[in-house]
Amino acid sequence: xxxxxxxxxxxxxxxxxxxxxxxxxxxxxxxxxxxxxxxxxxxxxxxxxxxxxxxxxxxxxxxxxxxxxxxxxxxxxxxxxxxxxxxxxxxxxxxxxxxxxxxxxxxxxxxxxxxxxxxxxxxxxxxxxxxxxxxxxxxxxxxxxxxxxxxxxxxxxxxxxxxxxxxxxxxxxxxxxxxxxxxxxxxxxxxxxxxxx
Numbered sequence: 001x002x003x004x005x006x007x008x009x010x011x012x013x014x015x016x017x018x019x020x021x022x023x024x025x026x027x028x029x030x031x032x033x034x035x036x037x038x039x040x041x042x043x044x045x046x047x048x049x050x051x052x053x054x055x056x057x058x059x060x061x062x063x064x065x066x067x068x069x070x071x072x073x074x075x076x077x078x079x080x081x082x083x084x085x086x087x088x089x090x091x092x093x094x095x096x097x098x099x100x101x102x103x104x105x106x107x108x109x110x111x112x113x114x115x116x117x118x119x120x121x122x123x124x125x126x127x128x129x130x131x132x133x134x135x136x137x138x139x140x141x142x143x144x145x146x147x148x149x150x151x152x153x154x155x156x157x158x159x160x161x162x163x164x165x166x167x168x169x170x171x172x173x174x175x176x177x178x179x180x181x182x183x184x185x186x187x188x189x190x191x192x193x194x195x196x197x
Contacts, residue, residue: 005032005082005192010072010089011039015046016176017087017108017184022053024185032192036079038072040091062091069097076101082195085188086145090122095147105145105152106191108184110175112157113141117150127168127175136162138171140179142187155190156183 007029009018021034037050042059050057058075062068068091076084086107098105109117109126115138116129130138139159144152158179162171 003196005195006080007032007034007083007085007188008036008038008076008081009034009085009087011037011044011046011087012041012090013044013046013088015044015049017180018046019049020181021085021185021188028185029189031189031196032083036081038075069094073097073100083191092149093145098146103144106142106187107145108180109141109150110180112139112159113143113150113154119149124168124172127171131166131168131171138162138175140175140183142183155187158183
């Protein structure tokens with residue numbers, strides 16, 4: 001059995017991107033394995049998805065917790081995690097955190113960076129901005145995470161067409177199904193295969 005990179009996924013909500021990663025294990029993702037899911041939200045449905053898939057979970061809450069990042073770092077180090085995937089993780093990570101795991105943290109952003117990204121651009125806000133601006137093409141980007149929100153090196157991008165009558169909700173769903181759920185597992189495999197080399 002070849003060594004696999006150990007993957008941790010950080011989540012805050014429903015975990016649709018986590019589900020895409022779980023579903024891609026053994027098909028798209030062969031060089032890594034999800035061994036841990038951490039959430040800052042004890043009520044995140046993503047935790048149920050992880051448990052259903054037999055993946056260990058941990059809850060580390062941010063509110064009123066000055067050691068929030070240190071506790072996550074300690075947990076990731078203890079589990080000897082190689083790759084971290086942010087899948088709808090609603091916390092901006094500090095430079096201390098991102099430096100500790102340099103070129104090992106991936107995030108998926110629901111636009112073609114450098115458009116509609118950076119601080120304040122998350123969730124439906126991104127799709128609202130794209131529609132308000134009138135762009136004809138949007139998409140998703142998987143990038144490395146550094147101390148600048150959405151500022152790390154781009155790994156993969158995939159374009160998605162904007163259609164007449166799109167609402168932010170309709171567009172969000174199309175970007176997920178046609179881009180995010182495809183390129184996030186692919187990028188995760190790329191990084192894992194590099195690490196185990």
